[in-house]
Amino acid sequence: MNDLLTPKRLIIRLLLCLALLFVVMFVCSLIGTQKVSLRAVLSGPGSEPGQNTDYDIFVRVRIPRIILAALVGAALAASGVALQAILRNPLAEPYILGISSGAALGVITCVMLGAGITTSVKLGVFEANVSVSVFAFLFALGTVWLVWLIGHLAGGSGITSLLLAGVVVNAFFSALIMLLTSLLDSEKLRSTIFWLMGNITEKDFSTLMVSAIFIVAGILGLFTISQKLNVLTFGVHEAQSLGVNPRAITFAAFVMASFITAVAVGLSGLVGFVGLIIPHCVRLVLGPDHRQLLPASAIVGAAFVVFCDTIARVIMAPEQFPVGVITAIIGGPVFLFLLARYSKKIGYQR
Amino acid sequence: MSIEVKNLCFAYKTQADILKNISFRLKPGFFLSIAGPNGAGKTTLLNLLSGLLKPTAGTITIDGSDLRTYSVKELAKRIAVVRQEFIPVFEFSALQVVSMARTPYVGVFAFESVADQRAITEALEMTDTARFAGRTLNQLSGGERQRVFIARALAQQTPILLLDEPTSFLDMKHQVGIYDLLKKLQLEKQKTIVAVTHDINLAAQYSDTMLLLAASGGYNFGRTQEILSAERIEKLFDVKTFAVQMGPKRFFFPIGKYARDNLS
Numbered sequence: 001m002n003d004l005l006t007p008k009r010l011i012i013r014l015l016l017c018l019a020l021l022f023v024v025m026f027v028c029s030l031i032g033t034q035k036v037s038l039r040a041v042l043s044g045p046g047s048e049p050g051q052n053t054d055y056d057i058f059v060r061v062r063i064p065r066i067i068l069a070a071l072v073g074a075a076l077a078a079s080g081v082a083l084q085a086i087l088r089n090p091l092a093e094p095y096i097l098g099i100s101s102g103a104a105l106g107v108i109t110c111v112m113l114g115a116g117i118t119t120s121v122k123l124g125v126f127e128a129n130v131s132v133s134v135f136a137f138l139f140a141l142g143t144v145w146l147v148w149l150i151g152h153l154a155g156g157s158g159i160t161s162l163l164l165a166g167v168v169v170n171a172f173f174s175a176l177i178m179l180l181t182s183l184l185d186s187e188k189l190r191s192t193i194f195w196l197m198g199n200i201t202e203k204d205f206s207t208l209m210v211s212a213i214f215i216v217a218g219i220l221g222l223f224t225i226s227q228k229l230n231v232l233t234f235g236v237h238e239a240q241s242l243g244v245n246p247r248a249i250t251f252a253a254f255v256m257a258s259f260i261t262a263v264a265v266g267l268s269g270l271v272g273f274v275g276l277i278i279p280h281c282v283r284l285v286l287g288p289d290h291r292q293l294l295p296a297s298a299i300v301g302a303a304f305v306v307f308c309d310t311i312a313r314v315i316m317a318p319e320q321f322p323v324g325v326i327t328a329i330i331g332g333p334v335f336l337f338l339l340a341r342y343s344k345k346i347g348y349q350r
Numbered sequence: 351m352s353i354e355v356k357n358l359c360f361a362y363k364t365q366a367d368i369l370k371n372i373s374f375r376l377k378p379g380f381f382l383s384i385a386g387p388n389g390a391g392k393t394t395l396l397n398l399l400s401g402l403l404k405p406t407a408g409t410i411t412i413d414g415s416d417l418r419t420y421s422v423k424e425l426a427k428r429i430a431v432v433r434q435e436f437i438p439v440f441e442f443s444a445l446q447v448v449s450m451a452r453t454p455y456v457g458v459f460a461f462e463s464v465a466d467q468r469a470i471t472e473a474l475e476m477t478d479t480a481r482f483a484g485r486t487l488n489q490l491s492g493g494e495r496q497r498v499f500i501a502r503a504l505a506q507q508t509p510i511l512l513l514d515e516p517t518s519f520l521d522m523k524h525q526v527g528i529y530d531l532l533k534k535l536q537l538e539k540q541k542t543i544v545a546v547t548h549d550i551n552l553a554a555q556y557s558d559t560m561l562l563l564a565a566s567g568g569y570n571f572g573r574t575q576e577i578l579s580a581e582r583i584e585k586l587f588d589v590k591t592f593a594v595q596m597g598p599k600r601f602f603f604p605i606g607k608y609a610r611d612n613l614s
Contacts, residue, residue, distance in 0.1 A: 003484060007461050224458055230450055240401070240422055241402075243423040291461075
């Protein structure tokens with residue numbers, strides 16, 4: 001009975017993951033184009049604004065950006081875990097399956113209809129902006145359904161048919177996104193393209209707060225069905241024999257995964273492969289039990305995107321480039337490795 | 351827990367009936383084997399009994415109540431299903447697989463209670479799988495994997511156990527090993543066991559009652575030794591057989607065209 005997961009074990013492991021996250025966040029907050037001295041930051045904002053630039057940079061620029069990166073990473077990694085479980089495919093991931101593109105198409109459609117891309121995700125402020133996230137969510141959900149349907153028609157249970165469906169849907173949506181982008185005026189163009197490549201920029205605290213609430217709620221929701229996700233990885237029939245209603249759980253997981261993906265895409269555009277790399281690494285260390293895999297992946301995913309974003313900030317300083325470029329450079333080879341590994345011999349009962 | 355099947359019919363969407371007017375009653379603690387040629391509907395019948403498929407007509411009654419009145423969760427506390435062994439996508443250990451049997455019993459956050467852990471340990475010990483409980487399923491042989499799935503069914507603590515060709519990919523030693531284990535569960539744990547099999551001789555050795563399904567839609571149900579006769583098997587499977595009587599039991603060997611030439 002040694003390796004059964006107990007609440008105590010889970011909490012200790014998650015606290016270790018959290019400690020890692022905070023160390024990464026702390027170290028990355030000190031790294032940047034502008035040298036920031038910790039002592040200066042701790043001395044406070046000063047009596048008048050602009051007096052202590054170190055403090056201003058640290059609190060108004062670095063911290064919000066790092067929190068944003070962490071939120072995006074947590075959402076994408078958790079979404080990847082959930083999608084892999086319900087699709088019984090270790091290569092499923094919101095970006096590869098085209099769900100991120102779907103959400104992005106939703107955002108751009110909304111932008112075309114009026115909202116500006118830079119202000120588009122002030123979720124907390126009830127202007128026209130709320131509609132952006134609603135659009136992103138609905139498009140993401142529609143995409144999941146579409147990819148699943150095409151994958152099903154194209155070859156049922158095979159591990160690659162679903163990926164092919166994702167690739168095709170992704171290509172189609174990318175074309176639509178390009179079409180819509182080319183119609184944008186030059187003023188919006190640069191920010192839109194940067195956003196599409198997965199760009200993490202400073203957001204105000206209210207946006208961060210509301211996004212954080214949504215993402216944490218989504219991850220907690222997924223956590224409550226994590227044991228059922230375990231069972232579901234054995235197939236629909238097996239799940240039913242073990243007392244899990246496969247349709248209800250699949251639907252709930254699809255909705256929650258699409259939701260947190262849509263929030264992440266709204267925040268940072270298309271950041272790929274996080275949902276692939278992180279769950280795989282966590283599985284190697286902690287095993288496939290979703291009660292542990294899901295929260296641990298969310299925390300490690302947060303640390304990973306913070307780390308990648310720091311690289312994106314400093315590697316070609318003072319130029320900054322989108323974090324999506326970094327995650328894709330790391331993620332591409334990992335994807336190929338996993339594809340070679342998993343296309344050999346796996347199966348499940350229908 | 352008794353299983354009663356009354357006038358059961360089933361057809362896949364647009365096709366003709368695959369099962370027609372099947373009725374039988376299985377008393378608690380009995381071992382039933384379901385045999386018949388390919389396409390006769392053996393697995394379909396098992397899926398009907400486990401509630402995965404809904405009958406087009408007729409009823410299945412478990413413990414006095416219609417199968418359809420049970421929720422998914424309640425049914426999982428009464429019927430466990432073992433399918434052909436397979437390697438799952440994710441590398442769960444044998445222990446983790448067996449512990450999933452407790453899903454219908456655990457609360458929202460799904461951590462195993464002391465009672466759950468006891469059921470899991472007992473299942474591992476009875477099936478002799480405790481010694482490789484920490485290994486992942488892809489590190490096990492086919493026979494060991496099938497034992498793990500039987501352990502999971504056992505940890506589910508259901509009075510009824512359904513099995514779909516549990517030994518089809520196993521060698522002789524492991525075939526007998528699995529059936530010995532099933533018989534032990536029947537005798538020591540008073541489980542009602544229903545196994546679909548292609549192996550008439552294993553069925554003849556281990557089961558009390560048999561259901562023979564014909565491709566034409568007919569069926570025979572009764573005590574194993576009364577049901578199994580050379581004529582019936584030759585007609586059912588459309589193959590010549592050689593019958594051997596060993597004590598009270600009768601065994602059958604199929605004889606192909608070339609073998610027949612040599613024997614005559």
